[in-house]
Amino acid sequence: MPRGNAITTRAMRVALFITCLADQLYPEVGVSMVRVLRRLGCEVSFSPAQTCCGQPLYNAGFVPESRRVARALLDALEGDAHVVSPSGSCVAMLKHSYPSLFAEDPGQLERARALIARTHEFSQFLVNVLGVEDVGASRACRATYQPSCHGMRMLGVGDEPLRLLGKVRGLELLPLDNAQDCCGFGGLFSVKQAEISGAMVAEKSACVTRSAADTLVGTDLGCLMNIAGHLRERGAAIEALHLAQVLDSGHARA
Amino acid sequence: MHAPEQALAERARLALDNQFLRKAVRFTVDRLRNAKSASAAALGDFEAWRERGRESRAHTIANLDRYLGEFASNLERRGGVIHFAADAAEASAICVSLARERGAKLAVKSKSMVSEEIGLNPAFEAAGIEALETDLGEWIVQLAHEAPAHIILPCIHKSRSEIRALFEAHAGEKLDEATATLAGYARRKLREKFLQADIGISGCNFAVASTGSIVMFTNEGNGRLVTTLPRTHIVLMGMERIVPDLAELALMAELLPRSATGQKLTTYMNVISGPRREGEADGPDELHVVVVDNGRSRQLGDADFQAILHCIRCGACLNVCPVYRQIGGHAYGSVYPGPIGAVLNPLFEPERELATELADASSLCGACAVACPVKIPIHDMLVKLRERNAARPTASRGTRLWMELAAGVLASPGMFAAAGRLARFAQRATIGDGSRWRWLGTRLPLAGAWLRERRLPRAPRRSFRELWPELEREVRR
Numbered sequence: 001m002p003r004g005n006a007i008t009t010r011a012m013r014v015a016l017f018i019t020c021l022a023d024q025l026y027p028e029v030g031v032s033m034v035r036v037l038r039r040l041g042c043e044v045s046f047s048p049a050q051t052c053c054g055q056p057l058y059n060a061g062f063v064p065e066s067r068r069v070a071r072a073l074l075d076a077l078e079g080d081a082h083v084v085s086p087s088g089s090c091v092a093m094l095k096h097s098y099p100s101l102f103a104e105d106p107g108q109l110e111r112a113r114a115l116i117a118r119t120h121e122f123s124q125f126l127v128n129v130l131g132v133e134d135v136g137a138s139r140a141c142r143a144t145y146q147p148s149c150h151g152m153r154m155l156g157v158g159d160e161p162l163r164l165l166g167k168v169r170g171l172e173l174l175p176l177d178n179a180q181d182c183c184g185f186g187g188l189f190s191v192k193q194a195e196i197s198g199a200m201v202a203e204k205s206a207c208v209t210r211s212a213a214d215t216l217v218g219t220d221l222g223c224l225m226n227i228a229g230h231l232r233e234r235g236a237a238i239e240a241l242h243l244a245q246v247l248d249s250g251h252a253r254a
Numbered sequence: 255m256h257a258p259e260q261a262l263a264e265r266a267r268l269a270l271d272n273q274f275l276r277k278a279v280r281f282t283v284d285r286l287r288n289a290k291s292a293s294a295a296a297l298g299d300f301e302a303w304r305e306r307g308r309e310s311r312a313h314t315i316a317n318l319d320r321y322l323g324e325f326a327s328n329l330e331r332r333g334g335v336i337h338f339a340a341d342a343a344e345a346s347a348i349c350v351s352l353a354r355e356r357g358a359k360l361a362v363k364s365k366s367m368v369s370e371e372i373g374l375n376p377a378f379e380a381a382g383i384e385a386l387e388t389d390l391g392e393w394i395v396q397l398a399h400e401a402p403a404h405i406i407l408p409c410i411h412k413s414r415s416e417i418r419a420l421f422e423a424h425a426g427e428k429l430d431e432a433t434a435t436l437a438g439y440a441r442r443k444l445r446e447k448f449l450q451a452d453i454g455i456s457g458c459n460f461a462v463a464s465t466g467s468i469v470m471f472t473n474e475g476n477g478r479l480v481t482t483l484p485r486t487h488i489v490l491m492g493m494e495r496i497v498p499d500l501a502e503l504a505l506m507a508e509l510l511p512r513s514a515t516g517q518k519l520t521t522y523m524n525v526i527s528g529p530r531r532e533g534e535a536d537g538p539d540e541l542h543v544v545v546v547d548n549g550r551s552r553q554l555g556d557a558d559f560q561a562i563l564h565c566i567r568c569g570a571c572l573n574v575c576p577v578y579r580q581i582g583g584h585a586y587g588s589v590y591p592g593p594i595g596a597v598l599n600p601l602f603e604p605e606r607e608l609a610t611e612l613a614d615a616s617s618l619c620g621a622c623a624v625a626c627p628v629k630i631p632i633h634d635m636l637v638k639l640r641e642r643n644a645a646r647p648t649a650s651r652g653t654r655l656w657m658e659l660a661a662g663v664l665a666s667p668g669m670f671a672a673a674g675r676l677a678r679f680a681q682r683a684t685i686g687d688g689s690r691w692r693w694l695g696t697r698l699p700l701a702g703a704w705l706r707e708r709r710l711p712r713a714p715r716r717s718f719r720e721l722w723p724e725l726e727r728e729v730r731r
Contacts, residue, residue, distance in 0.1 A: 020670070023718040024714075025711045025713065049667045061644035061645075062644055076667070149617075150620065182576040182621065184617060186619065189614070189616070192703075196615070199581075225711050228709075228711070230707055
């Protein structure tokens with residue numbers, strides 16, 4: 001059961017925007033999100049019609065192709081529930097790029113605007129919409145937090161994840177050097193400019209290692225996949241977790 | 255200039271192999287960006303200052319023709335001469351003929367990126383006129399026959415011992431590595447040249463329309479010597495350097511030094527209004543201003559790129575860029591390095607394939623746009639440039655085919671789910687997280703490049719959409 005201020009939250013309908021990466025490679029993050037949201041009294045739904053926001057195509061310069069994918073997401077997330085996503089980057093794609101993507105199609109633009117207005121990155125939804133900081137989680141670990149670029153710079157994700165982590169019992173939060181620097185993921189950038197990206201992630205994982213944390217917490221799975229992949233290649237025993245997984249810790253399973 | 259031309263990845267590899275360069279660049283950009291943060295904070299509400307900076311630049315550029323005309327007539331009223339150059343070749347030719355007409359043998363220069371852009375030094379060399387850089391960093395890269403590696407710190411990549419070696423070769427004698435020795439040597443040598451020079455060539459940070467003045471922010475005394483000692487002063491000016499009046503200049507004086515070096519104000523701020531007048535002791539007899547277009551006016555009226563002309567060349571975007579941080583300036587293989595260069599070079603040289611490729615030199619993290627004191631959306635422009643590149647006739651047809659295929663799969667939930675299931679099964683059955691069957695993994699498209707530095711995530715048996723029916727039942731229990 002939730003503790004503290006969480007109890008006062010009234011029921012709210014939430015539609016998951018799971019993102020392609022969480023759906024296919026990190027389903028456990030989606031599961032944790034569902035459980036955390038349900039504990040906070042949310043009624044959670046998921047539309048299997050959703051796939052991807054179109055960002056990989058958009059950032060590669062293939063705009064009409066990206067629009068086609070974005071169109072499908074508008075259909076999949078139709079409704080009036082809050083839309084919540086475990087990725088700041090994908091939410092930033094909606095909020096920052098959909099208006100220009102649909103600029104010449106007033107009908108779709110209106111739908112995009114409506115979707116944007118009710119879409120939230122996970123940590124911002126908990127803190128700023130539900131007004132929750134303590135979700136009643138506990139996890140004995142030394143954690144450091146990587147603020148992901150798109151969440152931080154395009155959505156204004158600030159200390160929301162830190163406030164949530166600060167209330168996790170047993171969790172010690174350690175500072176991360178050069179936290180504001182990109183980890184080098186950048187979607188297709190990580191394979192198109194693999195050497196530059198590799199140098200970037202090497203510096204990031206050196207900072208993570210230096211923080212003396214045993215757990216790296218993030219709010220974007222692309223970045224976590226990148227940093228965790230490098231840490232494992234180097235044999236570092238540091239677990240990379242999405243914020244939702246940490247907030248889902250220490251509860252008896254329903 | 256950078257012949258033979260190599261692709262971005264190859265140039266990057268060279269830089270990444272140079273451990274000294276990487277350490278020096280990291281050290282210096284850290285120092286600069288920390289100083290910038292501190293001095294921006296000291297100004298109070300820097301976001302409001304940035305917005306004022308953006309508004310000021312947007313207004314000026316939207317009215318550039320009017321302000322340029324005003325600047326030209328005020329400059330002429332004060333006895334200066336204005337020249338307009340459509341492109342790099344014309345700008346160089348104007349400077350060379352000004353020098354030739356005056357029988358010049360030596361031109362001393364203060365730092366100017368436009369001079370690099372128009373290839374002035376090679377043009378002077380070809381005309382048999384010595385063009386000598388007098389900014390310490392610029393002189394060092396000139397001695398090394400290199401290009402500047404940073405907009406404001408040209409020799410960011412050079413160590414003290416490399417500089418000593420360059421100076422020793424120049425002096426023909428042994429020097430020690432003390433700053434006083436090295437700086438003292440440069441001062442002695444450059445002073446001789448200042449006194450001999452026939453022409454002084456400088457850049458210009460801003461040109462004030464209402465007064466016809468040229469404004470330079472510098473930290474070394476060379477700028478004043480270049481602009482006052484020789485009898486002729488030539489100013490190279492990008493056509494977008496205009497500010498309407500002194501009040502707007504005051505705003506830029508708050509934004510430029512703080513964003514560039516973290517200084518409240520540079521050591522010298524020169525406002526030059528015409529050549530020496532009757533009764534004045536200092537200054538040149540002639541002042542020529544060469545206004546360079548070279549691809550700039552093409553951006554006017556382009557909704558996606560006009561704002562690139564707002565740039566005040568502070569270099570703040572370089573200092574926060576995680577790509578520049580790793581590869582330094584030369585890997586960009588163009589005049590302007592860093593995020594701003596990744597936009598400027600393709601716009602200025604749209605026909606040069608290797609300049610257009612620079613749009614890919616970014617993870618699109620957005621740090622550049624947030625650091626920009628006039629709020630240029632650099633990362634959005636990089637995406638727009640990629641869009642242009644994808645539409646080029648030379649673009650890879652294979653890539654287009656893959657992208658169209660990807661769009662087809664991603665736009666169809668059924669195909670997406672099936673493709674995902676198949677890919678995860680194939681991954682589990684073969685390379686796993688990349689630690690098995692490496693001969694195969696490293697040869698795969700996409701995954702191969704990824705696996706050079708990293709493992710793949712373990713592919714789960716069931717995707718979220720496959721787990722959802724169970725999760726849905728959990729709540730009903």
